[in-house]
Amino acid sequence: MSSNSFAYSEQSGGGEATELGQEATSTISPSGAFGLFSSDLKKNEDLKQMLESNKDSAKLDAMKRIVGMIAKGKNASELFPAVVKNVASKNIEIKKLVYVYLVRYAEEQQDLALLSISTFQRALKDPNQLIRASALRVLSSIRVPIIVPIMMLAIKEASADLSPYVRKNAAHAIQKLYSLDPEQKEMLIEVIEKLLKDKSTLVAGSVVMAFEEVCPDRIDLIHKNYRKLCNLLVDVEEWGQVVIIHMLTRYARTQFVSPWKEEDGLEDDEKNFYDSDDDQKEKTDKRKKSYTMDPDHRLLIRNTKPLLQSRNAAVVMAVAQLYWHISPKSEVGIISKSLVRLLRSNREVQYIVLQNIATMSIQRKGMFEPYLKSFYVRSTDPTMIKTLKLEILTNLANEANISTLLREFQTYVKSQDKEFAAATIQTIGRCATNISEVTDTCLNGLVCLLSNRDEIVVAESVVVIKKLLQMQPAQHGEIIKHMAKLLDSITVPVARASILWLIGENCERVPKIAPDVLRKMAKGFTSEDDLVKLQILNLGAKLYLTNSKQTKLLTQYILNLGKYDQNYDIRDRTRFIRQLIVPNEKSGALSKYAKKIFLAQKPAPLLESPFKDRDHFQLGTLSHTLNTKATGYLELSNWPEVAPDPSVRNVEVIELAKEWTPAGKAKKENPAKKFYSESEEEEDSSDSSSDSDSESGSASGEQEEEGDSSDDSSEDSSSEHKSDSESASEVGNKRTAKRNSKSKRKRDSEDGENENEKSKTSDSSNADSSSIEESSSDSESESESESESESRKVTKEKEKKTKQNINPLTKDVSLLDLDDFNPVSTPVALPTPALSPSLIADLEGLNLSTTSSVITKEVRLKTSEEKSRKIFKDYNPHIMVSTPVFVPVKTHVLLHRMSGKGLAAHYFFPRQPCIFGDKMVSVQITLNNTTDRKIENIHIGGKRLPVGMQMHVFNTIESLEPEGSITVSMGIDFCDSTQTASFQLCTKDDCFNVNIQPPVGELLLPVAMSEKDFKKEQGMLTGMNETSTVIIAAPQNFTPSVILQKVVNVANVGVVPSGQDHIHRFAAKTVHSGSLMLVTVELKEGSTAQLIINTEKTVIGSVLLRELKPVLSQG
Amino acid sequence: MIHSLFLINCSGDIFLEKHWKSVVSQSVCDYFFEAQEKAADVENVPPVISTPHHYLISIYRDKLFFVSVIQTEVPPLFVIEFLHRVADTFQDYFGECSEAAIKDNVVIVYELLEEMLDNGFPLATESNILKELIKPPTILRSVVNSITGSSNVGDTLPTGQLSNIPWRRAGVKYTNNEAYFDVVEEIDAIIDKSDDVSFHPCIRFKRWESERVLSFIPPDGNFRLISYRVSSQNLVAIPVYVKHCISFKENSSCGRFDITIGPKQNMGKTIEGITVTVHMPKVVLNMNLTPTQGSYTFDPVTKVLTWDVGKITPQKLPSLKGLVNLQSGAPKPEENPSLNIQFKIQQLAISGLKVNRLDMYGEKYKPFKGVKYVTKAGKFQVRT
Secondary structure: OOHHHHHHHHHOOOOOHHHHHHHHHHOOOOHHHHHHHOOHHHHHHHHHHHHHOOOHHHHHHHHHHHHHHHHHOOOOHHHHHHHHHHHHOOOHHHHHHHHHHHHHHOOOOHHHHHHHHHHHHHHOOOOOHHHHHHHHHHHHHOOOHHHHHHHHHHHHHHHOOOOHHHHHHHHHHHHHHHHHOHHHHHHHHHHHHHHHOOOOHHHHHHHHHHHHHHOOOOOHHHHOOHHHHHHHHHHOOHHHHHHHHHHHHHHHHHHOOOOOOHHHOOHHHHHOOOOOHHHHHHHHHHHHHHOOOOHHHHHHHHHHHHHHHEOOHHHHHHHHHHHHHHOOHHHOOHHHHHHHHHOOOOHHHHHHHHHHHHHHHHHOHHHHHHHHHHHOOOOOOOHHHHHHHHHHHHHHOOOOOHHHHHHHHHHHHOOOOHHHHHHHHHHHHHHHHHOHHHHHHHHHHHHHHOOOOOHHHHHHHHHHHHHHHHHOOOOOHHHHHHHHHHOOOOOOHHHHHHHHHHHHHOOOOOOOHHHHHHHHHHHHHHHOOHHHHHHHHHHHHHHHHHOHHHHHHHHHHHHHHHHOOOOHHHHHHHHHHHHHHOOOOOOOHHHHHHHHHHOOOOOOOOOOOOOHHHHHOOOOOHHHHHOOOOOOOOOOOOOOOOOOOHHHHOOOHHHHHHHOOOOHHHHHHOHHHHHHHHHHHHHHHHHHHHHOOOOHHHHHHHHHHHOOOOOHHHHHHHHOOOOHHHHHHHHHHHHHHHHHHHHOOOOHHHHHHHHHHHHHHHHHHHHHHHHHHHHOOOOHHHHHHHHHOOHHHHHHHHHHHHHHHHHHHHOOHHHHHHHHHHHHHOOOOOOOOOOOHHHHHHHHHHOOHHHHHHHHHHHHHHHOOOHHHHOOHHHHHHOEEOOOOOOOOOOEEEEOOOOOOOEEEEEEOOOOEOOOOOOOEEEEEEEEEOOOOOEEEEEEEEEEOOOOOEEEOOOOEEEEOOOOEEEEEEEEEOOOOOOOEEEEEEOOOOEEEEEEOOOHHHHEEEEEOOHHHHHHHHHHOOHHHEEEEEEEOOHHHHOHHHHHHHHHHHOOOEEEOOOOOOEEEEEEEEOOOOOEEEEEEEEOOOOEEEEEEEEOOHHHHHHHHHHHHHHHHOO | OEEEEEEEEOOOOEEEEEEOOOOOOHHHHHHHHHHHHHHOOHHHOOOEEEOOOOEEEEEEEOOEEEEEEEOOOOOHHHHHHHHHHHHHHHHHHHOOOOHHHHHHOHHHHHHHHHHHEEOOEEOOOOHHHHHHHEOOOOHHHHHHHHHHOOOOEOOOOOOHHHOOOOOOOOOOOOOOOEEEEEEEEEEOOOOOOOOEEEEOOOEOHHHHHHHOOOOEOOOOOOOOOEEEEOOOOOOOOOOEEEEEEEEEOOOOOEEEEEEEEEEOOOOOOOEEEEEEEEEOOOOEEEEEEEEOOOEEEEEOOOOEEEEEEEOOEOOEOOEEEEEEEEOOOOOOOOOOOOEEEEEEEEOOOOOOOOOOOOOOOOOOOOOEEEEEEEEEEOOOEEOO
């Protein structure tokens, strides 16, 4: 603000200048007058008084000033007693600032800090999750050892809290407690183990962080959660993603075998260093033949890929290092583009990314070669960035690009930044040694630089030329002469030393010059740098041995000077040389070999990248940046020779389900919670029984049929048949299924469950996000519009609103959590029971106004629907559309490539709510171009639809590359009939007539309802509305899981929890009219069963009956 | 992860410190100052410094150093990205990320830092969540607050943190909903570009991959939806050219400086906001120039010549001519300086990219949509 108030803030200890300034004039607060005149000590007295005051404004003001002091690093600890009294203040901001203070000083004032503990203990029991979470946060930040047991207890309780946000804070608290008291490790590991099983995206990152800090070696804790973490990854917040990816990289290196083939894996060299050639060959052969990637390994690689497009540089880098360390070599290439993109970011990001690229580019030139120009240096780049870019350019240099690069280097050599120019000269030297074609060109260029005006440039050139000449000793007399002349002018010691060494080495090639140089040097010996002195001695020795006639005396003179030099190294060297070259009685046999010793052929120095040795650090780590092992660096292990048992990652669902039954005591506490947990349990149990045998048989069967080749390309294309949100996990599942069938183990059932669970998670998260999308619309008119839109969303949204509306009023925690908690905690196979009707009833009881208003709103919008919907008016809470139990991967041919002149099309029902309209069934169409030319302008032409039927077409596809494939979404309103939708699929040149006829089961949307409601509805749909039939089949076909699997495969129905073992109920509603469709399978004596369908839509009811009957009867 | 944070200004004063674990003494910054001294230029202070007991990871933003203290292995980019996020948040809250702004709002800064990290691990970094927790200061609010004693802390309990989509609160409601797209393209003239994109987390990767449609639940407020790069082959043309003649005479204390800028393929749009910045060699003492248009300044200390050109009118191309005074006796500079050019073209996206359509699902009314295109110079350097 004004300079006035700024000056003021200086005096008042950095408090909020603006506010204080206004305080002073407003005279409402007493604080205004104080700060102005008081000294430091007195000021604290004022603060104490203000804190004692009974006005919140004064207290707040005092706290603000105190925080100002803390921020400046001034000591405010003597105020502790006065501050801590306010910990229970009603004013949120005062409270917050007191927390800030407490966390800062509690360690110093342990006894007083204990006074505040009870406040937090109370808050830990608060019904509001945010208050519980913040209490835990502050409590665990108070570093007072005496409260360790209290913290431990609080963490344990919070880790079982219904709110994922509280559980997240519990995960953070684990690390705090661990650093306060490492003795608690074992107990904390138990909590970590529990939280690792959590399926909330909020918790995942934090708990993995705790894992990494407390027990990174307990890799066994990850097994069971591995697939879940892979699948959740995309939805975790960005910071959590980084931590999880790093952890999973380590995990993968211990659990999977190397996907790198011998011939292209540099890393493998070390491993097989001691193996004999034969061995290695054998191994290579074996590996080549037998290597198939573990599907879990593939899952990780695939699920991290989209994160390469994250806006967060740390996430991109984390994925890049994951690819580098665990993906097959052929797939690493995709990270280059993303890393190069990061170079547009700020200098710090550039610095780290360039370092990592430098390491990578040594081993894999090809990866970054296409981006060569991205590493060109700008004159405005900071030197550290310039040097790194230069390093990379050098690594990328090859015969093809070297001439361009040298031209670029020429510019750099002239740079005003001399440090950089010097680095460029070294680079040129390295290029010269690495690429023999240009050695001479480089050498000539460097020689030209010897006449440069800048000494640093010349000196660097000398050093580099020296190295180059050493590699090609012959025919460089001219250059050496030129350099000898430089000795008169150049002062940089390294350069002088280099020249002397060169002359010494080549003294026989320049017989006239060498002695003269020695003469000149002898003259100025005493004033030379130590480095130069050593080389003068060497030169003397070499000349003495080759040309003693001319130089004997000179050398002895120099040796005498050296003998009395101040530097002991020089004295030592002098003594050593004298003994070796000057023959006397004492000198032994060695002097005979003096010439051989001094003038031996010396190996040429290797001009290597300084990044050569960094690759043993995991990329993207601090250790890699520093090139030393940082504290807490976790070594990346070598691939195991034999993969550990992959079955450890299979998840037993029952265990999980139990784990997630909310703590027993929650039941007693409040009715809503009680209901919730009961229903959970109920579902769990029915679920676990229904799942025990799983559906994997048929699922894998279908998948096999879809194409069993295990190579990646076919897998990719097949994955495109599936819905967007699921393709990733589905493909993973498919692989799992495949492996299972191959290995013939009895794990089938478990795996099947995994699959289901996986697709479940992705489903529910999807559904969740879509419902949130809607939640922005709130006004009544909008809700009407929603009624038009897909009604599954609507209902979901309503629940959400209901929940949210309740929250501020009743502060009932458990309700608020449901939407986070629900989708993830409900295990397998059951539709997410968003809110069951009786819970709604509970809600109504709990709060009066909001819920009921929401419900009436919904009622009202439903009434605007056609007559058939009326029936639901009274019960509308029952029609909660849930997520599909199962999505068959079966695709149908829309257009065969033969009849489509190379254009092939398949369609598939993703069972997802359609985004184009709430009465439409969503259909995904995958188009493949099997020709060798582009297919252009693919669109839908004429439609021939039965009356009432509507279709939302996909946008025109401009062009489809050869071998290309694209998946598009459509929506078709089939009007609850199985009539065929006929239309034309057109390209630029042709039009093909195609048809989509929906299986009756796809005209439904699953509904979640309770058994009671089901019976009630069923009671109203009797007579004409009921069709039934008797099924005869072997008893093994009547196990709950087989029935479930068969029914959901045919029809998109939801499962209704059943109290009777022999009755299975399924509920759905038709997409167009929203009529209920109730399916009952009642097992009878012997091997018969009664199949009953109750619906108003008798036509499709009987079609469904006809379709279900043979399926259920089949063996 | 992040142990402590120190904010340091250009003159080396530590004006704010915050600790998330036990307190680390300010003296740890001495290692930073040492490195800073060695680096000569602020830009060259290494972002990662190792000290005997800690590691310092720092960023330099708006003339301030954000120095974080780390004790154990952590991906450096994690910390760097986070520190930039902190600086962005300050910028967002106070309009500028300067020492004065931070000092003026020290309590808010502290509250923000408290919310952004828990035990050194990022907690809430999305600006709209933070704004729900802690309201940004406005003049009016601080007046009201000082009178009523109320505060900047939101009095309703925020629910944003509980959301599964961290970038949008639940239940956002406005009478008018508007969607504006700013298509800003920047041309890097030395660096070639290839087409690659990065997304805000709200974009559904899968839809993009399968249909090349950007499907997203928008955050409430301003945000960067995507960043993209277009490869140079597709790039139409560089919209400006520069004719230059810079020469220094050997053994003389003066040189000639002459540059002219002209439009090239401007597609009928005016190029405006042109600024030319030249880092002159050290031996240049002063410059005596005449611009045909705009104004120029030369800072004899930093040796930076800035020419504020403004618009180009094709009839009369702007030029800057004159003499350069060199330090007498010093050897002439062997390299001519590079010219850094800034410009702006309104209503044009040079890559040809356009916002084709905006479909909104789940809403009945049509929101107001606006699209604005701007092409700017990015890192645009002309070597002479």
